[in-house]
Amino acid sequence: MNAQGFEGERLALGFAHLMEELWAADSEQSTLLSVVKAAAASVPGAVAAGVSMRRARGRIDTAAATARFVTEVDKAQYELREGPCVASVDDSLVNLANDLANDPHWPRFGPAAVSLGVAAMLSFRLSARSEVIGSLNLYANRPFAFTGQSRAVGGIFAAHASVAIAAARRAETLTEALKTRTEISEAVGIVMERHHLTSQEAFEVLRRISQHRNVKLREVAHRIIYTGEVPRERD
Missing domain, CATH: 3.30.450.40 (GAF domain)
Structure with a gap:
């Protein structure tokens, strides 16, 4: 060669x-x-x-x-x-x-x-x-x-x-999106059990907390999962 x-x-x-x-x-x-x-x-x-x-x-x-x-x-x-x-x-x-x-x-x-x-x-x-x-x-x-x-x-x-x-980059974006979806679903389950709500009602609770406190929905879910506490919608 x-x-x-x-x-x-x-x-x-x-x-x-x-x-x-x-x-x-x-x-x-x-x-x-x-x-x-x-x-x-x-x-x-x-x-x-x-x-x-x-x-x-x-x-x-x-x-x-x-x-x-x-x-x-x-x-x-x-x-x-x-x-x-x-x-x-x-x-x-x-x-x-x-x-x-x-x-x-x-x-x-x-x-x-x-x-x-x-x-x-x-x-x-x-x-x-x-x-x-x-x-x-x-x-x-x-x-x-x-x-x-x-x-x-x-x-x-x-x-x-x-x-x-x-x-x-695309893979990381998809992974991040999946993680966010999983955390939100887990937090919805906690709120459902804690307050005897439907999944839609529990999700609305998370959404209102996010809006009123000006915090991302994922951050609200993360707090609920890792502290076990559901924040008030308003202080």
Whole structure:
């Protein structure tokens, strides 16, 4: 087998292993950690990887990273609002900065990154349907470390990551909704037994407590379950 064939086989095995880990992940955070670990090990030229997440009101933060310096480099980008990961989240799908010391696109971030030991970066937007999730970022400690192959392999990782993060978020939302429904049902049962009410009447009691006290229905149910006390509708 020639070198190119061996590299192709190695990447195929790497992607297969990544998919196994993503299927086994039980949360968004474990999904992110699997992605950055695999990306740092597989993308040619990369010595570290991280994921920047887009939050409310345009805020961006680092949700997962394979090295401590990644957080510091990302922090400089967020504060300056300049750099490959910020550009991938805000403007374009892929951003390559192969020589940060001399890149005119990042006049403030470039020197800051170099001072932290990062000479090149490659960032990919993460998105699901029309929603921008964040970016997958790769870091190198030497200029021109990233090649066309780096871009191709990184793009595949970004596509996998986008789908996996969206799936993890949906699963967590469904799990949270099921937990809420279960707690409310349990609290309704307690109120029914305590006050000899029907299920509809007991649910109305919970709803009125929630409205009058300006507390979420789930919080009312949680209090009833774990204290055994049914709050008054009004103080």
